[in-house]
Amino acid sequence: MNLSIVFLALSIQRYYIGTPTTEPVISTVGAHARMTIMIAHIRHIIIIECPPEIVYNALTTKEGIQGWWTVDTVIESKVGSTAEFIFGDKYHNKMKITDLQPAKRVAWYCIQGDPEWIGTDFTFDLVDKAGHTILRFGQNNWRELTDFYAYCNFQWGQYMISLKNYCEAGTGKPFRPQVIEKE
Numbered sequence: 001m002n003l004s005i006v007f008l009a010l011s012i013q014r015y016y017i018g019t020p021t022t023e024p025v026i027s028t029v030g031a032h033a034r035m036t037i038m039i040a041h042i043r044h045i046i047i048i049e050c051p052p053e054i055v056y057n058a059l060t061t062k063e064g065i066q067g068w069w070t071v072d073t074v075i076e077s078k079v080g081s082t083a084e085f086i087f088g089d090k091y092h093n094k095m096k097i098t099d100l101q102p103a104k105r106v107a108w109y110c111i112q113g114d115p116e117w118i119g120t121d122f123t124f125d126l127v128d129k130a131g132h133t134i135l136r137f138g139q140n141n142w143r144e145l146t147d148f149y150a151y152c153n154f155q156w157g158q159y160m161i162s163l164k165n166y167c168e169a170g171t172g173k174p175f176r177p178q179v180i181e182k183e
Contacts, residue, residue: 041140077100103128121139158173
């Protein structure tokens with residue numbers, strides 16, 4: 001891996017986002033340099049053409065979450081409560097709700113799920129721009145960059161589009177367990 005390209009990418013990322021999103025550490029093993037990322041964050045920004053109140057409801061109610069993320073959801077809109085988001089037999093995530101600011105912010109902290117998710121926090125920051133919503137999403141504090149991190153980053157992009165479609169048109173594309181018919 002060409003370290004100068006990695007450092008350039010990190011520099012660009014810091015410039016455009018405004019705050020560091022990773023902390024690089026260089027270590028050497030024999031004659032080869034290796035870079036380890038100590039903390040990483042997933043970030044997405046999307047403009048949703050509806051007021052923040054609608055987006056907030058999509059992020060804080062069972063009906064809302066079921067409309068864009070996963071149909072198997074248990075959630076109570078209360079700071080300190082535990083929400084459950086189930087994705088078939090493979091993933092069962094439990095999140096502690098850590099912050100709710102109506103039409104402004106939603107935050108969760110993963111307490112159970114994939115080992116790479118445990119300890120990460122999820123932020124949905126909403127900004128009203130002339131009746132539209134700028135949503136800044138983050139899944140923060142990943143311990144390392146892995147294939148699963150890359151997969152989740154891609155999936156979050158897809159789910160942000162699902163959330164946008166749900167809020168604007170009433171139809172998202174949430175996860176639904178596949179039903180396999182036996183012949």
